[in-house]
Amino acid sequence: MKTKLINSPWTYALGMLALMIPGQAFSTYYTYFYVDALGLAVGLATIARTIYMVWDAINDPLFGYWSDSTRTRWGRRRPWLVATLPLYALFFVIIFSPPEAFQGQSLFLWFTLALILYETTAAIQWTNYGALFPEIFRGEAQRARASAIQQGYQIIGILIGAAVTPIVFAALGFQRMALLFAVVYAILMVILILSVRENPEAQEKPPLKFAEAFRETLKNRPFWVFNIANSFAQTVNGLLGSIIPFYAKYALKIPEAQVSILLAMIFIPVVPLVSVWAWLIRRIGAKRAWQVAMAVYAFSVIPMAFVEGLIGGAVGGFLVSFGLAGFLVTPSVVGARIIDLDAERTGRRREAIYGAVGGFITRSSAFLSALAFWIVGVIYGYESGQNPGPNPEGAFRFLISAVPFTLLLIAFAITFLYREERPRPLEAQPLDAIPQKEPL
Secondary structure, X not given: OOHHHOOOHHHXXXXXXXXXXXXXXXXXXXXXXXXXXXXXXXXXXXXXXXHHHHHHHHHHHHHHHHHHHOOOOOOOOHHHHHHHHXXXXXXXXXXXXXXXXXXXXXXXXXXXXXXXXXXXXXXXXXXXHHHHHHHHOOOHHHHHHHHHHHHHHHHHHHHHHHHHHHHHHHHHXXXXXXXXXXXXXXXXXXXXXXXXXXXXXXXXXXXXXXXHHHHHHHXXXXXXXXXXXXXXXXXXXXXHHHHHHHHHHHHHOOOHHHHHHHXXXXXXXXXXXXXXXXXXXXXXXXXXXXXXXXXXXXXXXXXXXXXXXXXXXXXXXXXXXXXXXXXXXXXXXXXXXXXXXXXXXXXXXXXXXXXXXXXXXXXXXHHHHHHHHHHHHHHHOOOOOOOOXXXXXXXXXXXXXXXXXXXXXXXXXXXXXXXXXXXXOOOOOOHHHOOOOOOO
C-alpha cells in the first residue's frame, strides 16, 4: 500500500464506516425483525438483551486489558481485528438467519446465543479500532482532523444503516441484506488493517499486571470527569434518536413519511460541520472546544420546543446538528490526551482499557434516557399510543428540549472539573524512556 495511505485519517475512518453500517442496521432493526416479523415476544427479546448486558459489563474491560497486553510483530490491535473480522461478519449474518421452523422458546434461544456471539465480536472490534486512534495520531491538530473525518464517516454509516437498510431488506430480504452488509464491512475493514502501522515502541515494556492496570485506570480523576460529562451528553443523543418519531407525530403533527426528512436535517449537515469543530480545536485547544461544544449543543435544542410543522422542525433539526457535530468531534481528542498523560505516568500506552472502561461508563446513558422518558411520561400522563394522555404534545416538546438542555448544562458544568496535571512517573525511570515518538 502506498506510503501516503499508511496511517492516513481517510483510511483509518473507513473502519468507522465499516463498523457503523452493520452496527446501525442491527441496532435499528433487530427488534423489528424478531418481534414484529418473526413474532418473538417483546419480553423475551428484552430478557435476551439483558443477559448480554450483564456479559458486556464483564467482557469490555477484559478485552481492553488483553489488547493492551498483546505483544506481536504485527502490533497489539491488528491481530485482534484480523482474528475477529470473519467472526463478526458471520455472526451478523447469523443474527438475521434463524431457521424458519424456530419460534417461541427455540427462537428465543437462537436470538440470545446469536446476540451474545455478535455483540462479543463487535466489542473486540470496536475496542481495538478505537485504541488505534490515540496511538497513530499525535497532537491536537492531527487528532482534530482525523476525528472530523472519522465522525463524518460515522454519520454516513448511520444514514446507510438506518435509512438504506429498509430499502435493501424490502428488495432482498433480511438474510441477503445482512450478507451484503457483511461483505461491505469486510472490504472496508481489510483496507483499514492494511493501511495501519502501529508504533513498535508501545510494546517495548511489559504490560502492567491485571489489578494494577485497573487500579491506575480507575483512580484517574480526569478520566472519570471526562466520561461522566460525556455520559450526560450521550443521553441526549439517545433521546433525540428515540423521541423524534413521537415528536414528529404529536408536536409537529407531520405524517410518518416525513420523519426521514426531519432525521436527514439533523444528521446530514453534521458531515460538513465537523470540519468547523476541527478548526476550532486547532484555534482554542481541545478542552475549551469540548466545553464550547457542550454549551452550543445545550442551546441548540431550545428551538425544538417552539417550532411548528415540517419546515420548523427541519430548521430546528439543522441547529441541533451544529451542536451534535461538536460533541462527536471534540471528546476523542480530549480522551486521547488523557491516555497520553497516563502513558507518561505508567510508561505504557493503554488505549484499549481506557476505551473499554470509558465505553462502559458512557453506556449508562441508555438507562438515563429510559428513565427520563418514563418520568416525563408519568408527569404528562403518556402511557402509549393507545393512551397518550391529555397533553402528548407538551410531553414530547419537553423531552426533546427541556430535558436535553438540562442534561447538557450538567455536562457543561462537569467539564470545568476537568484538570490536567503533569503526572509523576509510576516507576523510577528517565522521562525519555517513555515512548513518545511519532508512529512510523
